[in-house]
Every structure is written in structure tokens, then in C-alpha cells.
Amino acid sequence: MTSQPTLFDMDEPPWEVDDQAEHLVATVIFPSGPAQQFDYAVPDELRPVLQAGARVRVPFGKGNRHLQGYCVQLETRPVGRTRLKFITEVIDQRSLLSPAMLRLTKWIADYYLCDWGTVLEAVLPAGVRSGAGLRPVKLLSLCPEALAKTDRSALPAKQVAVLHALASAGGPMTPTDLARAARCTQAPINALRRKGLIRSVVSRAQRFAVQPPPPELSEPQLELSEDQRRALDAILAALHGRQHRTILIHGVTGSGKTEVYIRVIKEVVRFGRQAIVLVPEISLTPQTVDRFRARFGDVAVLHSHLTDAERHFHWQRIAEGRVPVVVGARSAVFAPTPHLGLIVLDEEHENSFKQESAPRYHAREVALARAKAENVPLVLGSATPSLDSWYRAKSGQYLLVEMPRRVLGRPLPLVGTIDLRCESQTQATRGAISRQLHCAIAEALRDGGQVILLLNRRGYSTHIQCSRCGHSVRCPYCDIALTHHRVEEVALCHYCDYRIATPTACPKCQFTGIRFSGLGTQRLEAELRARFPNVACLRMDTD
Known part of the structure; x- marks a missing residue:
């Protein structure tokens, strides 16, 4: 039809x-x-x-x-x-970014209400984006098409040796390495290049040489305590079950949490996977790094003091899967590990895990999101867990493991809380140092020891106020009380660095009986020198 x-x-x-x-x-x-x-x-x-x-x-x-x-x-x-x-x-x-990392950056942008592009710039170090530490390198390789048409028996012996060395290498070689392998000068290599049997390509390679890992230190096999064994078993259960689980280790100082981390990481590395260990920047000391290197040899350390070239060098090796353990501060949570098996967050309560500039994020929350997405365990450790982590553990969202005892049964240091209201009512004590503190300092000095006093206030007096009208001297820009610095005789704002000469009278009513109150490090230093005149005293602060 x-x-x-x-x-x-x-x-x-x-x-x-x-x-x-x-x-x-x-x-x-x-x-x-x-x-x-x-x-x-x-x-x-x-x-x-x-x-x-x-x-x-x-x-x-x-x-x-x-x-x-x-x-x-x-x-x-x-x-x-x-x-x-x-x-x-x-x-x-x-x-430069794996699909898992792209999903993580998208989550950060949505969760913290910031631009996705800003997050991508923060995740990729500047040294990686600029190719820092790379130098142009000439690489030589065989040309199969030309070799198929060439009779090798007609070539000189040195040129045949060069071709054999390049074929045995299994990949491109630099002219210097090829000459060393063939035991010849550059003349046979240049002759083969002119004949078209060897082609050269200029590429960019790292200028850092990979240092051989240090030999493992002969550390004795430590016997784990009962608390350490219980924490290790809880983490290994999640690890062997190949499931995500967040474990909060609540262990007192000296309970052996770091040894638990190392034992778990050893199991992760044995399976050919990688581990990320996040520590506060202040805890990233040579002793901490040396302890991990002594156990695992090749460890990448990421911190704020690396140059762009060094950061690119470590980033490249991590992305290629050649580094089993990554230790670093909060930005190490973005380490491009292709075979991630575990994330450890030590001292998880620390405020330094918060990024204060855009994009603002909390490394603990990012680590949790990444561990969930990649289905790996997350271990949080602290002697004083943050309130939100403690709540999640108590409500069953995290697995809580208690480590209340120190290793080898060592006692905890004695801590005393002194009620300064009672001290201020007695005539015997005037100033910042109480009677108990004075006796403890004197006893320590008598025994040949040293004393550290911590005070989180700079300057001499933290408050300047008129006793007649109540007017307080404040910063006109930040609206906070100015701090009296007696050494420079200035009243200083610790936020914007606004300063004026120390007032001798009230700026509002001109009353001369102005009052300086509050305790700073300068005032504490002066009191210590007065109480212990024959003892060397050193003040350490940003002033």
C-alpha cells in the first residue's frame, strides 16, 4: 500500500x-x-x-x-x-581532583555556604597550581617506526649499546642517565637522534630527589595495656568490616593513644592503603614526626612552613600512592590519597582545626564527611573531647572508647583549684600569686626545678577606669577595653593595634584618681621578681 x-x-x-x-x-x-x-x-x-x-x-x-x-x-x-x-x-x-574530592568540595560549598570555586582553590595548594619545583627535562625514547626499517648490524657498537640500554629501561630516560647506562659519551646518542632512531620530548619533572626512607629504629615491641587493647580492637573491627565508623577515644594524657594510632595504621598499610593523621599545628613537632617515621619510614608531612615547591613535591607523591602515611595540620584533610583507608584526628577538641578565612570549615567535620563518603573509619582522640563530639558519642552516633588509666599505672599529676575570693579577703596575700602558689614555687626552686606560669593576658593591667564617673578607656574602632602596657607606657588595643599614651586623668571628667585593674603578663613578671629577687625570670609573649 x-x-x-x-x-x-x-x-x-x-x-x-x-x-x-x-x-x-x-x-x-x-x-x-x-x-x-x-x-x-x-x-x-x-x-x-x-x-x-x-x-x-x-x-x-x-x-x-x-x-x-x-x-x-x-x-x-x-x-x-x-x-x-x-x-x-x-x-x-x-x-588534579579525583571524583571523590570533587564531591567533597561540593559538600563543603553547600554545608558552609561558600562558593565552590573558592573551595577548589583552597583544596589545591598554590604550589600545585603553579607547578612549583618543576624544571624542564629532556626525555629520550625509542622511535619504533624508524627502528623497524633500520639494520642494527650496520650501526656502530656504541650506538647499539645505547639502543639496548634505552630499550632495557622500560621508559624514557634523560641524556645523562642514558649515557651513564650505556657507558658512553653524548656523541652516539646525538648521532641516533639525527638518524631519527631516538626522539626527544621536553617535559617538566620535579627538581627534588626522593630521599630514601630512614632505617626503622630498633624500638622494642611495646606491650599494650588493657585499655589500649580494647581501643585497638574496636578500631580494627570497623577496619576489617570495611565500613565507616567514627570512634571517639576518650583517654587521659599519657594513656597511650598515639601507640593505638600507630598499631591501627600498621594494619592499614599492610593492606596497601593510606592513612591521614591530623594533629594541631602546635603538636606537629619533630618528635611527633620522628615517631611516625621510625615506624613507617616514608611519611609525608604537611604544614604551613613548607615552601610551594616542597608542598607540590609531597602532593605529587601522595597522589601517586607512594606515601603510606600523611601527617599534617588541618589542610592535610585534603591530601589526594588514592587508596585512603583511615583518618585519625588527634586532639580533636583543638580550635586550630577551624579555618578562619574563606572558605571557613572545621577539619573534623570535613574529615567526617570524607570518611563517610569513602567508607573508611574515622578515629577521634582527646583527653577533653569537644562538647558536640561528646554528645554524639553519648547519643550513639559515635562509638565511645574510654582509656581512663595511664600506661604502666603511672599516677596523674595533682591539680588544685584555688578560690581567689578567699585569698583576696586576707591581708597576708596581696597580688596575683596566692599563698599555695607561692609555697609551691618556693619548694620547686628549693629542689632545683623550674616553674612555668601560664597567663592568657598580655600587658600590665587589662582595664583602665575612672573611679569617679566610671568611664573606661576603650578602643574607638573595636569597642573593647584598652590594655595598659607599662614598659612602653601606652594603652593598646590587642585587636587593631590602636594605641594612645597612658592616661594620667579621666578623659571624660579629668579626675586624676584613675584606676588600673586586671592582671597581665607584665604585672605577673613584676610580682615574681619582687617575691623571688634572686631567681632568673623570663617573660615569653608576643610583646
Whole structure:
């Protein structure tokens, strides 16, 4: 049966067919400027090299000015009548951010209400983005097409030795390394390059040499206490079950929490996986690092004092899976570990785990989100857990493990709380040092010991007030009380550094009986020198 002819052609016009065709579309985020996501078409020549997590250069706006952004998603889909601009250049030959890290950065942007691009810039160190520490290196490799057409028997013996050494290497070599392997000069190598049998490519390589791991120290196998064994078993149960579990270790100082961490990390490394250990910046001492290196050899240490080149060097080795243990401050939570098996957060109550500048985040919450997403255990340790972690443990969200005793049954130091209200009512004690403290200092000095007094107030007096009208001297910008510094004879704001000369009369009523109250480190130092004149006293603060 023949179809009835029509007056119109029923075939779809070519422009409608093109609208229905699928295209490879890249979603791009910019680190600054507009916060929304933008779609770009991927040209055919860039399809083999573009990956999600790499940086790209794209035209933007009516003027098509070129901006650098992050490709966060690749998707093949029809674009309809939308005319997409094409990506101009792929900056990174391989992805800098894994799919798991992209999801984590998106979570941070949503949870902490900040731009996704700002988070991506914070996760990638500046040294990684700029390629710090890389230098151009000439790499030589064999040219199979030319070798197939060449009779090797007609080549000189030195050139044959060069070809054999390059083929045995299993990969590209620098001219210096190739000459050393073939035991020849550069002349045979240059001759082979002129014949087209060896080709050279200029690449960028790290200028840092990988140091061999130090030999493990001969530490005796420590016998775990009952509390340590119970904590270790709880973590290993989650580890062997290949499930996420957050374990809060509430252990007193000296209970052996670090040894528990090391035992668990050893099990993680035995399975070929990696571990991240987060510690406060103040705890990242050489002793802490040496203890981990003594047990695991090759350990990457990430902290704020690294140069861009050093940070890029460690980042590269972590991303390649060559470092089993990463130890660092809060930014180490973003370490690009491809085989993550455990995250440890020591002293989890510390405020230094909070990032104060944009993007503002708490490393503990980010570690929890990452551990959940990658299905690995998270271990939190503290002698004084934060209130929210303690609540989550008590409500069953975390597994609580108590370690109330110190190793080897060592006693805890004696702590005394002195009621200074009672001290101020007696005529025998005047000043900042109570009778009990004075006796304890004298006894320690008599025994040849040293004394440390901690006071979280700088200056001499923390408050300047008129005793007649009650007016207090305050900072006009920050609206906080100025602190009297007796050495410089100034009244100083500790927030904005606003300063004035120490007032001798009330600025409001001109009454001369102005009162200086409150205790600072300068005043405490003066009192110590008066009470113990023959003892050396040193004040350590930012002044």
C-alpha cells in the first residue's frame, strides 16, 4: 500500500537534527567572579585529554575574554538550540581532583555556604597550581617506526649499546642517565637522534630527589595495656568490616593513644592503603614526626612552613600512592590519597582545626564527611573531647572508647583549684600569686626545678577606669577595653593595634584618681621578681 503524497516534506530539517544530536558538555566553575556553573562544548581535539578535575581555559562574556576555571563534570547530552562556546585549552594533562574530592568540595560549598570555586582553590595548594619545583627535562625514547626499517648490524657498537640500554629501561630516560647506562659519551646518542632512531620530548619533572626512607629504629615491641587493647580492637573491627565508623577515644594524657594510632595504621598499610593523621599545628613537632617515621619510614608531612615547591613535591607523591602515611595540620584533610583507608584526628577538641578565612570549615567535620563518603573509619582522640563530639558519642552516633588509666599505672599529676575570693579577703596575700602558689614555687626552686606560669593576658593591667564617673578607656574602632602596657607606657588595643599614651586623668571628667585593674603578663613578671629577687625570670609573649 503506497502512502498518500503530501504537499510538505516530512523529513526533519538539518538544523533540527543537529539540535537533537548529543554533544560532550563540560561544566566549568570559576575560582573567582560569578558563582554559578557554566556549560561549554568540548571540541573533538580536546576530548582525549580533558578529564573532570582538570583546569581549562575558556572564553567568557560578550568580549570572550579568556578565564581559567575547573572542569567539574563531563556529560554527553543534547544541548537543544543552546549555542555553547568551546573550551579553548586544557591546562592540566591529568586530573588534579579525583571524583571523590570533587564531591567533597561540593559538600563543603553547600554545608558552609561558600562558593565552590573558592573551595577548589583552597583544596589545591598554590604550589600545585603553579607547578612549583618543576624544571624542564629532556626525555629520550625509542622511535619504533624508524627502528623497524633500520639494520642494527650496520650501526656502530656504541650506538647499539645505547639502543639496548634505552630499550632495557622500560621508559624514557634523560641524556645523562642514558649515557651513564650505556657507558658512553653524548656523541652516539646525538648521532641516533639525527638518524631519527631516538626522539626527544621536553617535559617538566620535579627538581627534588626522593630521599630514601630512614632505617626503622630498633624500638622494642611495646606491650599494650588493657585499655589500649580494647581501643585497638574496636578500631580494627570497623577496619576489617570495611565500613565507616567514627570512634571517639576518650583517654587521659599519657594513656597511650598515639601507640593505638600507630598499631591501627600498621594494619592499614599492610593492606596497601593510606592513612591521614591530623594533629594541631602546635603538636606537629619533630618528635611527633620522628615517631611516625621510625615506624613507617616514608611519611609525608604537611604544614604551613613548607615552601610551594616542597608542598607540590609531597602532593605529587601522595597522589601517586607512594606515601603510606600523611601527617599534617588541618589542610592535610585534603591530601589526594588514592587508596585512603583511615583518618585519625588527634586532639580533636583543638580550635586550630577551624579555618578562619574563606572558605571557613572545621577539619573534623570535613574529615567526617570524607570518611563517610569513602567508607573508611574515622578515629577521634582527646583527653577533653569537644562538647558536640561528646554528645554524639553519648547519643550513639559515635562509638565511645574510654582509656581512663595511664600506661604502666603511672599516677596523674595533682591539680588544685584555688578560690581567689578567699585569698583576696586576707591581708597576708596581696597580688596575683596566692599563698599555695607561692609555697609551691618556693619548694620547686628549693629542689632545683623550674616553674612555668601560664597567663592568657598580655600587658600590665587589662582595664583602665575612672573611679569617679566610671568611664573606661576603650578602643574607638573595636569597642573593647584598652590594655595598659607599662614598659612602653601606652594603652593598646590587642585587636587593631590602636594605641594612645597612658592616661594620667579621666578623659571624660579629668579626675586624676584613675584606676588600673586586671592582671597581665607584665604585672605577673613584676610580682615574681619582687617575691623571688634572686631567681632568673623570663617573660615569653608576643610583646
